[in-house]
Amino acid sequence: MVAPLLQAEAVTYHYPDGRAGIVEASVSVAEGESLVILGANASGKTTLLQLLAGLIFPARGTVRAFDIVLSEQSLQDGDFARTFRQRVGFLFQDTDAMLFSATVYDDIAFGPLQLDLTPDEVRRRVEETLSLLGLSAIAQQPPHQLSGGEKKKVALAALLAVSPGALLLDEPTSGLDPRSQRWFVELAGELRAMGKTLVTATHDLHVADEIADRVIVLGEDHRIAAEGPPERLLRDLDLLLSVNLVHQHAHIHDGRVHVHPHSHLHAHDHQ
Template identity: 45%
Template structure:
């Protein structure tokens, strides 16, 4: 990639809008993501989180506005250039929400070597990277399995391995904790910690508030009208319950304390007091 500046933000979005066949998916997003940052994109279903991630990964291009990655504008022309394509793809990895979309190869092994092989690493390097990824995620025993014989949690781990195999600087996750059991979820959070310790930039799209406090440096909230309504520190946003409720991120929760039933907005990460 030419003109790259090491001080420039990893991503720089300027008034980005996106339309799917005339249907609005994102409206006027401006944002900078710096190196090593952990950003969580919060939003209800259909708010445009996945679209935003796909734009960061250079899979969709803005209908209006522009996106710069590592200081250079990325658009269709940018990816036409082979060198740009491979350089960008090596730097940015995307873990899709549905592992069945990510696991398209016949076996786990073929899946894990796919990225290093297509990104042009040498054969010995492909093997080394794939083996390391399998080992780090503790899935060496699944190597020869076809994807349809994997459990949901195993599929998610293989999906992580497919990206880990090319070890990108930037990791994009779409709903990573959806349908994970508690143990898999805690494993995943440990994995995120490791990425952060290594200085990777991490962007996560989710509506799972339980991971926000621990995992985010900053939080971006998308409204159901596909606009950016908040960008700030996690606690400031988590404590603003009326705001979260307005954007469909918390809900009324009715439950019993001894014999008394009461109702309040439901959020696990902040305390609430009960009358005795």
């Protein structure tokens, strides 16, 4: 049997102030699958992704990548650390944390420059990525002058330029307008067609529905409340209510939970 690409076994993480981030969560990610981690605010999505990314380490339980336990020690080993960081990319929820260069171009070139590439190859990769994500026109802009949505695309570009096989994406669609959200869903489809492994944290049920092969739902107790195919979990109103991913006005249309915001400002004829 092929070992999962990433595997967390009964991981628990508390922040230094004692607050629970995630409790006894087991997750395994197979190569090439698209897993979505759903949960309300503060349920532990970011914590779980950061554990899978080897950015923090569990107090109890273990995380393995490519069958090697992630620890401060294993990630200090030059070879493993380099391969791991090259093969597993992480999109921070706070995109500003990823952008620090003078221009968009330089931020995207940063990752490829750490690889063993010639200057020509680096240039080619950056230019391909800029054009793939439609960012060529803003290549010379300082990232801090961009809009939130543009920053998100640049951060994603910086990640893709390194060409990792697995992408851990923390709220990739937050702050994106409907057209950019659609753009992200299409990009995710292309990445899946290329055989990339995706692990996406979101509270957006529509995004989950569009991109997930499998869904994990976190409860507000920071534990995994459910795991399974999107077709089943995303129509389980009781489950979604219990973890506060929908409010009591949600209902099912066409076999899927319907979650647009309801208020008396919205005329609604599907009661």
